[in-house]
Structures are given as C-alpha cells and as structure tokens.
Amino acid sequence: xxxxxxxxxxxxxxxxxxxxxxxxxxxxxxxxxxxxxxxxxxxxxxxxxxxxxxxxxxxxxxxxxxxxxxxxxxxxxxxxxxxxxxxxxxxxxxxxxxxxxxxxxxxxxxxxxxxxxxxxxxxxxxxxxxxxxxxxxxxxxxxxxxxxxxxxxxxxxxxxxxxxxxxxxxxxxxxxxxxxxxxxxxxxxxxxxxxxxxxxxxxxxxxxxxxxxxxxxxxxxxxxxxxxxxxxxxxxxxxxxxxxxxxxxxxxxxxxxxxxxxxxxxxxxxxxxxxxxxxxxxxxxxxxxxxxxxxxxxxxxxxxxxxxxxxxxxxxxxxxxxxxxxxxxxxxxxxxxxxxxxxxxxxxxxxxxxxxxxxxxxxxxxxxxxxxxxxxxxxxxxxxxxxxxxxxxxxxxxxxxxxxxxxxxxxxxxxxxxxxxxxxxxxxxxxxxxxxxxxxxxxxxxx
Numbered sequence: 138x139x140x141x142x143x144x145x146x147x148x149x150x151x152x153x154x155x156x157x158x159x160x161x162x163x164x165x166x167x168x169x170x171x172x173x174x175x176x177x178x179x180x181x182x183x184x185x186x187x188x189x190x191x192x193x194x195x196x197x198x199x200x201x202x203x204x205x206x207x208x209x210x211x212x213x214x215x216x217x218x219x220x221x222x223x224x225x226x227x228x229x230x231x232x233x234x235x236x237x238x239x240x241x242x243x244x245x246x247x248x249x250x251x252x253x254x255x256x257x258x259x260x261x262x263x264x265x266x267x268x269x270x271x272x273x274x275x276x277x278x279x280x281x282x283x284x285x286x287x288x289x290x291x292x293x294x295x296x297x298x299x300x301x302x303x304x305x306x307x308x309x310x311x312x313x314x315x316x317x318x319x320x321x322x323x324x325x326x327x328x329x330x331x332x333x334x335x336x337x338x339x340x341x342x343x344x345x346x347x348x349x350x351x352x353x354x355x356x357x358x359x360x361x362x363x364x365x366x367x368x369x370x371x372x373x374x375x376x377x378x379x380x381x382x383x384x385x386x387x388x389x390x391x392x393x394x395x396x397x398x399x400x401x402x403x404x405x406x407x408x409x410x411x412x413x414x415x416x417x418x419x420x421x422x423x424x425x426x427x428x429x430x431x432x433x434x435x436x437x438x439x440x441x442x443x444x445x446x447x448x449x450x451x452x453x454x455x456x457x458x459x460x461x462x463x464x465x466x467x468x469x470x471x472x473x474x475x476x477x478x479x480x481x482x483x484x485x486x487x488x489x490x491x492x493x494x495x496x497x498x499x500x501x502x503x504x505x506x507x508x509x510x511x512x513x514x515x516x517x518x519x520x521x522x523x524x525x526x527x528x529x530x531x532x533x534x535x536x537x538x539x540x541x542x543x544x545x546x547x548x549x550x551x552x553x554x555x556x557x558x559x560x561x562x563x564x565x566x567x568x569x570x571x572x573x574x575x576x577x578x579x580x581x582x583x584x
C-alpha cells in the first residue's frame with residue numbers, strides 16, 4: 138500500500154511538472170524523485186532525445202477564438218527566409234470554396250463544393266490527411282461559385298451554414314445531423330448575387346444567424362435542437378448579410394452586431410430587440426468585414442468608396458444608445474477584415490495596408506505591401522494574405538511599415554485568394570480552393 142501511495146504521489150507530481158519549462162522541470166524533479174528515476178525522466182524528456190509535443194491548434198470558428206482575428210500563439214518566427222516559412226504539408230480535394238478553416242483538438246474543419254454537394258471536410262492537423270467528409274446541403278451556384286462559410290466547433294457539435302442557406306448541426310463523432318434549418322424555407326431569407334456568406338455565431342445556448350428578410354433579419358436558434366428562440370425583423374432589411382456577426386457587451390447589455398445593406402445593427406442577445414442602428418460606414422452593394430469592439434467603442438468599415446466610422450455605445454435605461462465619433466476614408470475595407478491591436482487598426486484600405494489610431498481615426502502609415510487582402514494578428518505581427526496569393530509578415534507597430542518577410546504560395550488556383558489566413562498551434566493555414574497549405578511558423582518541418 139505504501140508503494141502504491143508513493144507511486145501515486147510521484148505521478149501527481151509528474152503532471153505538475155509538465156506545465157513547467159525544461160530547466161524548471163529538472164530543478165523540481167531533484168526535490169521530488171529518487172536519483173535513479175530522475176535519470177530515466179531526463180533521458181525520456183531531454184531536448185535532443187525526443188521532440189516535445191507541439192501544442193495543438195485552437196481556432197474553433199471564423200476569425201478565431203474571440204472572433205477578433207487575434208491569435209494567442211507565441212514563439213513564432215520574427216523574420217522569414219526568402220522562401221517564407223517551411224511548408225509542412227499540402228492537402229487537396231477540398232472542392233470549390235472560399236471557406237477558411239477551424240482547428241480544434243487535432244482536427245481541421247472546412248467546407249467545399251464537390252460533385253454538386255456542399256460538404257464538410259475534416260482533416261488531421263498533423264498530416265493534412267482527410268479523416269471524413271459528409272454532405273451538408275446542395276452546392277447552390279451563385280457568383281464566384283463555392284463555399285463561403287467556416288464551421289463553428291463547440292465541444293462535439295459542429296455548426297455550419299451553406300451558400301444556399303442550410304443551417305446544420307452535426308455530431309462530430311457519428312457524423313449524423315442533429316438538426317437542420319433553412320434560411321429561405323423557414324425564415325423567408327433573401328439571398329442575393331453571392332449567396333449566404335456568414336459563419337454561424339454560437340453564444341451560450343444560442344445559434345445566431347441572419348436570414349436577412351423583413352420578418353427575420355436576425356434569428357436565434359436553440360443550440361441543442363434548432364428551435365426558434367427569437368427572431369427580429371426590420372422592413373428595411375431586404376437581403377441577407379455577407380458579414381459575420383459578433384457578440385459584444387455594453388455595460389451589462391449583451392448584444393449581437395451585424396452589417397446589413399440598410400445599416401449596422403445591434404440586437405439584444407436575450408430578447409432579439411433592436412437596440413441601435415448606424416449607417417455612417419455602410420454602402421449599398423456589399424458590407425462584408427465584421428466590426429471590432431473595445432471598451433464601449435465600435436469600429437466598422439466597408440468599401441465602394443465608403444470607408445470607416447467609430448461609434449460610442451452607451452448603456453441607458455431603455456437599452457443602448459450609439460453616437461458617431463468620427464468617419465474616415467482611410468479604411469475602405471472590402472472583405473479582408475481588419476484587426477485591433479494596442480489601440481491601432483490594421484487592414485487594407487482598398488489595396489493599401491493601413492494603420493489607423495482607433496480612438497481618433499488618424500492614419501499612422503500606409504504601404505502597398507502585397508496588395509489588397511485579409512489579415513490576422515499573432516505574436517507582434519500582422520499576417521497579410523493578398524487576394525493574388527502573396528503573403529507578407531509585417532510588424533504590428535504604428536511607427537511605420539516594417540516588413541519581416543513575404544512569400545508566394547505554390548500551386549495557386551485561378552481564383553482570388555479570399556479565404557482568411559489562420560495562425561494557430563504554431564502553424565499558418567492558407568486555403569486556396571481545392572488545396573489547403575500548412576506552414577510551420579516555428580521554423581521546422583516535421584513531415
């Protein structure tokens with residue numbers, strides 16, 4: 138019994154050591170374990186004898202864990218060689234699509250149009266090999282054919298929206314559909330030229346989507362069963378949004394913010410009541426980039442000669458009031474998004490990478506870099522993926538444009554490279570229609 142208790146204590150201490158650095162592990166082990174066992178532990182875990190396991194990626198939805206295009210990865214390459222970071226693997230046969238990827242628990246999730254169906258595809262994070270795929274709806278043909286949406290992963294449930302308006306909840310273990318809704322058939326959703334383009338927002342027990350009709354501008358469905366929790370209409374909402382909604386809190390008021398052709402709208406999370414509207418940053422063609430929010434201030438921007446605007450949101454007795462702070466022509470964001478880092482916004486103003494001061498709208502710098510594209514932030518850098526396929530690494534500083542490397546991906550398709558780049562688990566993921574490329578941002582290949 139004493140021996141078992143000793144072993145149990147040692148196993149428990151081993152678990153605690155796993156969270157420490159190598160040097161800290163060795164120093165702690167000297168105080169805990171017998172000398173002979175220390176030698177075994179050191180030989181089994183010492184760098185050079187065995188490669189320590191790399192952290193798995195965690196990017197469970199479009200735009201990242203908190204939907205703000207910010208990765209928590211650290212220890213990434215601060216400068217790239219001329220050829221770019223090492224290519225770890227390339228996966229093919231993903232079909233037509235502009236979907237990005239979600240990465241959770243060693244698996245990668247994306248969508249694509251294959252043989253007349255829109256499919257969910259699940260790949261292995263280590264190898265890129267296909268694990269399984271399943272149809273989730275017909276491959277509805279629209280302008281720039283292919284999938285648009287990125288799966289949202291919550292535990293063992295997967296939530297997806299298709300180009301044609303299917304909203305599907307799937308069991309990740311059995312691949313069985315748990316529930317299904319349709320934005321047009323169930324909510325009179327209005328699809329325009331480019332189909333439905335949002336990625337589903339999961340907030341607590343709610344699945345938030347935007348059919349975009351006068352009777353159902355936004356709808357909240359039950360996460361477990363798909364039943365309608367609430368829906369809100371607006372006579373000026375005439376078609377679905379191409380943007381993806383975000384969740385914010387103003388004081389104690391939780392709300393969902395979404396772009397429509399008619400304007401930016403804040404909706405109460407609990408009731409579905411429309412709280413406020415703004416039109417300063419809205420164009421009449423396509424409003425695509427999601428807003429960013431920080432401490433009571435919300436910035437939104439669109440293209441087609443419109444630009445951006447900052448709004449102050451204030452909780453009041455009757456809800457939330459919005460007030461325009463400024464407008465700017467220096468962030469005409471089309472569809473590649475923008476990210477807020479240390480009080481500054483980074484994104485492409487049409488085809489020019491631009492840095493703005495969040496609170497004032499003052500332009501700090503601009504540079505053509507690799508051109509118009511999509512951005513993500515990680516470890517002190519902006520990753521800009523041009524719609525032409527070139528990728529740049531740029532230091533996130535308002536002091537001026539500082540490029541730390543660029544490269545062009547191999548095997549470019551003949552379509553625009555619109556899928557957002559993803560940085561998680563030390564990897565950079567680039568989807569390009571049928572292909573997905575994985576780059577090692579810590580500077581090693583582990584093929």
